[in-house]
Amino acid sequence: MSSVSIPADRKAPAEPGSPPQGGLSSTLALALGTFAVGTDAFVVAGFLPSMAQDLHVSPATAGQSITVFAAAYAVLSPVLATLLARLPRRTLLITALFTLGIANLGSALAPNMAVLIISRIIAAAGAAAYTPNAGAVSASLVRPELRARALAVVIGGLTIATALGVPLGNAASHWLGWRTALGLVAGLCLLVAVILRLIMPWLPGNVRVPLRTRLAVLRRPAVLAVLPLTVLGMGASYTAYAYSVPMLEAVKVPERSILWMLFLYGLGAVIGNLAAGYTTDRWGSTKVLIVGYTAMVVALGSLAWLAASDSDLKPVVGLLVLLWGASSWCQTPPQQHRLIEVAPQEAPLVVSLNSSSIYLGIGLGTIIGGATLGAGAATVYGLGAAIAAIALVFLLFTHHSPTNKG
Structure with a gap:
């Protein structure tokens, strides 16, 4: 046979x-x-x-x-x-x-x-x-x-x-x-x-799975209370970060040092991401996000002040860039945690929608930063800080929903 x-x-x-x-x-x-x-x-x-x-x-x-x-x-x-x-x-x-x-x-x-x-x-x-x-x-x-x-x-x-x-x-x-x-x-x-x-x-x-079925989860109020925060948070960071080279030059970082400042941002991103995963399990997603958005407001607001005052404080800039990176990328673990809590049966779907929201935020921030680039670095940094503050207020108004158990 x-x-x-x-x-x-x-x-x-x-x-x-x-x-x-x-x-x-x-x-x-x-x-x-x-x-x-x-x-x-x-x-x-x-x-x-x-x-x-x-x-x-x-x-x-x-x-x-x-x-x-x-x-x-x-x-x-x-x-x-x-x-x-x-x-x-x-x-x-x-x-x-x-x-x-x-x-x-x-x-x-x-x-x-x-x-x-x-x-x-x-x-x-x-x-x-x-x-x-x-x-x-x-x-x-x-x-x-x-x-x-x-x-x-x-x-x-x-x-x-x-x-x-x-x-x-x-x-x-x-x-x-x-x-x-x-x-x-x-x-x-x-x-x-x-x-x-x-x-x-x-x-x-x-x-x-039909696209309509995939997107049906967006009709849930609890999911809609979470995803806009991802857009706002990433938009706040990328208002200035998409134009990081001229933005760093505006706070007196010489061309030869920009690379190291960018590495500091990256180091902050890794630290923020890892720390957020650990602290979300211990303290809950809302507390981690409150700390993260507050830190972003402080970092971007301080960089706006340095740009406006024409101050030359490179060590301070380095610390602020590190904090900026950490606050930007500490958002993902707690946001995913909140989404999985409200839609556990659709976990892969809501996590992918959060990824889409990250990129929507990047696009939004890039548009805002590009539109205001001519107004100067202080304005761009300041807008980023303002959007981060809006994200913080949005979180405080929505965190009482079932999206957070911590």
Whole structure:
């Protein structure tokens, strides 16, 4: 009796319910992919002035490439999750990285803003398809008792990119040029795509859930009490951070020291993220968020005062930038915690909606910062502090809902 052969990369696990082999190596490769995606999302702010000069536009106009990427990511994430649900996971991830790599090559070679904007939209599509699925796939590739660690490794790639994306962009632009910097990001995306093709096992697609069903959770008042806070909080930070190079120059940071200031922001981002995860479990999400938004008001408000007074206090600026980074990225763990509490059955969905809200906030902040850049750094920092204060007030008015048990 003849047997039907199964392709090597599609063979079922040896035991029912057991994960495919190669989970650890695939998880590390997926983490490298999230690092590439995260770097692509944040790297542009690090070389915005040189990009603007090369494309013969103002820094505010060049900053709209960040806005477009963020807005496209936020909109496309739930749409692509619906349209691409049935694709095998390996095919989806490789295609997403390939799309991101080609889009970055397009950005690196862009002769004008129009081409740059189109390439950034395509890059956002690749990023929106990759990031949410990378975490889910990593959890399915390891034993149940290792899933939390696998998720931490994959999301860790994004966290590191969050901390290092802008300073790496600034350094690469200084030494190699902004076009080469984007070319390197493109190369990393394509390299990870090849690695995944070689080592990642075949996994089937998922059941397609209609977009209307996915977004139905937005009709819940408790969810609507949480997501706007993410938009406000990230908008407050990115009003100035999208234009971090000229903003730091305005508080007397010399060009040679800007890179180190950006690394301080990144260090603060890592510390804030890790500390928020620990303290949210101990003290509750509301207390952590109150401290975070208060710290952001203090950091951005103080930087506004330094810019307005023309003071030269570099050590103080360094501490404020560290606090700024910590307060910006301490929001995600408690916000996710609040969302999972109010919608535990739709946890993956509400967490992905929170990611969309993060990018909406980045886009909003970039628009506000770009529109007011001509008014001076004190105004931009001050607006960021004001939006952070609005976020704090919004939190105080909504935290009595069932979104917080701490």
